[in-house]
Amino acid sequence: MLRIVLSFCRLVQLCTYVKQLGKFKIILEGKSYAAVARHYGINESSVRYIKKDEKNIRTTAAVNFNTNAKRVVTVPSAADKVPSAFNASKGWFEKFKKRFGLKNVCLHGEMASADTAEAEAFVNNKFKAIIEEGGYKPEQVFNMDETALFWKRMPSRTFIMQEEAKAPGFKVHKDRLTLAMCGNAAGFMIKPGLIYRSKNPRALKNKNKDDLPVYWMYNAKAWMTKALNLDWFKNCFIPEVKCYLRGKGLDFKVLLLLDNAGGHGNDLAYDGVQIEFLPPNTTSLIQPMDQGVIRAFKALYTRNTLQHLVDAMDSDQDFSLKDYWRGYTIALCLQNIQRAIQEMKTETLKACWKKLWLEAVQNATGGSLDEVHQSAVETAVNLAKQIGGDGFNDMSPDDINALIDGDAQPLTDAELAEMTKPQSDDEREEGEEDTRDEEEGLTLGRLATMVQSELKQNKISPVLGEL
Numbered sequence: 001m002l003r004i005v006l007s008f009c010r011l012v013q014l015c016t017y018v019k020q021l022g023k024f025k026i027i028l029e030g031k032s033y034a035a036v037a038r039h040y041g042i043n044e045s046s047v048r049y050i051k052k053d054e055k056n057i058r059t060t061a062a063v064n065f066n067t068n069a070k071r072v073v074t075v076p077s078a079a080d081k082v083p084s085a086f087n088a089s090k091g092w093f094e095k096f097k098k099r100f101g102l103k104n105v106c107l108h109g110e111m112a113s114a115d116t117a118e119a120e121a122f123v124n125n126k127f128k129a130i131i132e133e134g135g136y137k138p139e140q141v142f143n144m145d146e147t148a149l150f151w152k153r154m155p156s157r158t159f160i161m162q163e164e165a166k167a168p169g170f171k172v173h174k175d176r177l178t179l180a181m182c183g184n185a186a187g188f189m190i191k192p193g194l195i196y197r198s199k200n201p202r203a204l205k206n207k208n209k210d211d212l213p214v215y216w217m218y219n220a221k222a223w224m225t226k227a228l229n230l231d232w233f234k235n236c237f238i239p240e241v242k243c244y245l246r247g248k249g250l251d252f253k254v255l256l257l258l259d260n261a262g263g264h265g266n267d268l269a270y271d272g273v274q275i276e277f278l279p280p281n282t283t284s285l286i287q288p289m290d291q292g293v294i295r296a297f298k299a300l301y302t303r304n305t306l307q308h309l310v311d312a313m314d315s316d317q318d319f320s321l322k323d324y325w326r327g328y329t330i331a332l333c334l335q336n337i338q339r340a341i342q343e344m345k346t347e348t349l350k351a352c353w354k355k356l357w358l359e360a361v362q363n364a365t366g367g368s369l370d371e372v373h374q375s376a377v378e379t380a381v382n383l384a385k386q387i388g389g390d391g392f393n394d395m396s397p398d399d400i401n402a403l404i405d406g407d408a409q410p411l412t413d414a415e416l417a418e419m420t421k422p423q424s425d426d427e428r429e430e431g432e433e434d435t436r437d438e439e440e441g442l443t444l445g446r447l448a449t450m451v452q453s454e455l456k457q458n459k460i461s462p463v464l465g466e467l
Contacts, residue, residue: 034370042114043284045295045405052398119282123356130276131357136255138185138350138360139248142241143257145289146180146193146224149298150406151333152325155391155399177222177330179214179337180232181289181297185353185360187346190240191215192337193232196330197222203329213338224263233268257356259283291352292369293344298404299376300340306383308336313387321389348372377401 033051037044131141152175180193194214209216215236217228237256245252252272258264259278268275283290305328313319348369350361377400384395391399 043290044292048401048405052402114284115279115281116285118279119285122279122282123286127356130255130274134253134255134274136253137250138357139188139245139250140184140253141255141257141357141360142182142184142237143288144180144182144237145259145283145287145294146178146261146263147294149177149179149301151175151177151330152328153403153406155395155403178224180224181294182237183289183293183349185288185350185357187348187350188244189341189344189349190244191236192341193217193236194337195219195222195224195228201330203331207331213334224261226263226265226267229263229265230268234270238270238273257287259287286356288352288356291355292373293349293352295404296369296373296376297340297344299373299380299400300343301336302400302404303376303380303383304336304339306380306387308332310383310386321387344372
C-alpha cells in the first residue's frame with residue numbers, strides 16, 4: 001500500500017513541477033504575470049507565488065524528475081519494518097485535491113486546471129439566455145465574493161512583525177476578518193459585509209453598528225457560514241440594492257451571481273431576485289469579483305494603512321511605531337476599508353465584467369484594475385521608506401505583493417487546526433468589550449419605574465383590584 005501511495009504522490013509532484021516550470025518559461029519570454037495567469041486559467045497571485053519560489057521549485061524538480069524512470073521508488077524505514085496501511089478520510093482527500101488544484105486524479109499525469117470549456121459554455125449559452133429572458137440591465141446584475149483579510153499584518157521582514165512573532169500570547173497579526181464584496185455590472189459596489197470574531201470589539205464600544213461603513217456580522221472563527229450568508233442577503237444585500245435601484249428609477253428585478261463556496265446556502269430567496277450559481281472551477285476565469293477587484297482593494301487597503309501610519313508619525317514628535325501599531329484597532333481598519341472601496345472608480349469596476357458580459361462594458365473607460373493595484377503598491381513602498389527601520393527601508397513591491405497574496409493562499413492543516421480551536425482567554429479579552437455595565441443597568445428599581453411610567457401614560461391604575 002505504501003508503494004502505491006508513494007507512486008501516487010510522486011506523480012502528483014511531477015505534474016506540479018512540469019506545470020510550474022512551464023510558467024517560468026513564459027515569464028522569461030517577457031509575458032506579464034497577468035498574461036501568464038490568463039494563459040493557465042489561474043489567479044495572478046498564484047503566478048507571483050510560483051515565481052517567488054522559483055529556485056526551490058527548480059531544485060526540487062532537478063532532484064526528483066527523471067524522464068526515464070519507470071520504477072516505483074520506495075523509502076525504507078529506519079528499522080526496515082513493514083509499514084502500516086495508509087488510510088485517509090474523505091475530508092482529508094478532498095483537502096488534498098484542493099491544495100494541489102486537482103479536479104481528477106489520473107495516473108498518466110493529467111493536470112487539473114480551471115474548466116475553460118465549462119466557463120465558455122456558461123458565458124455563451126446559459127448566462128446569455130438568463131440575461132435575454134430576464135431583460136436584465138447592468139445595474140440589476142450583481143456578483144458577490146468573499147475574501148479573507150489579515151487586517152493587522154505587515155510584511156514579515158519588518159521589525160514589528162518579527163518582534164510580535166517572538167512575543168508570547170495572542171498574535172494580532174493572525175487576526176483575520178472576512179469581507180463579502182458585492183458589485184454590479186454598472187460599476188457600483190454595495191456596502192461590504194464584514195465577519196469578525198467578536199460581536200462587540202472594545203474599539204467599537206458605544207458606536208451604532210448601523211452607522212459603520214460595513215454590514216457587521218460575527219462568529220468565533222470569522223468565516224462565512226450559510227447562516228451568515230442568509231443574514232447578509234436579507235439584511236444587507238436586499239436593502240442596499242432596493243435603495244440603489246430606486247435611485248436609478250429601475251424596477252427591483254435582480255440577478256445575483258454566486259460561486260459554489262461551502263458557505264453559500266441554496267436557500268436564498270426573495271421576490272424579484274434570481275440566484276444563479278457559477279459552474280464549479282470557473283471562478284478564476286469568469287467571476288467578476290475575482291478578476292482583480294479584490295486584489296486591487298487589498299493593495300489600496302495596505303497603502304492606506306501605511307499612509308495612516310505616516311500621518312500619525314508626522315503629527316507626533318514623540319511618535320512610537322510600536323505604540324501606534326499596538327493601538328491600531330478594528331475601528332481604524334474600518335476607516336481604511338471604507339477609503340479603499342471609495343477609491344475604486346466606477347469605470348474601473350465595470351471592466352471586471354468583460355469576461356462574463358462583454359456587451360455590458362464595451363464602452364468602459366478608465367484605468368484597469370492592474371494599474372490601480374500597481375500604483376497602490378508603488379505608493380506603499382515609498383511610504384514604507386518614509387517610516388524607516390528594519391524591513392521598511394528596503395521594502396520592495398514583491399514584499400507588498402507577498403503580503404497581499406498571502407491572504408489568498410490556501411490554509412495549511414496547522415492553520416485549520418488553529419482556527420477550529422476554542423478561543424483562549426487572551427483572545428476573548430483582546431476582542432470583547434465588557435458588557436457587564438449594560439447588563440446590570442436594568443435593575444428591579446429601573447424596571448419598576450418603567451412599568452409605572454407606562455401605566456400612567458395609558459391611564460391604568462397600578463392597583464390590581466382596580467384593573
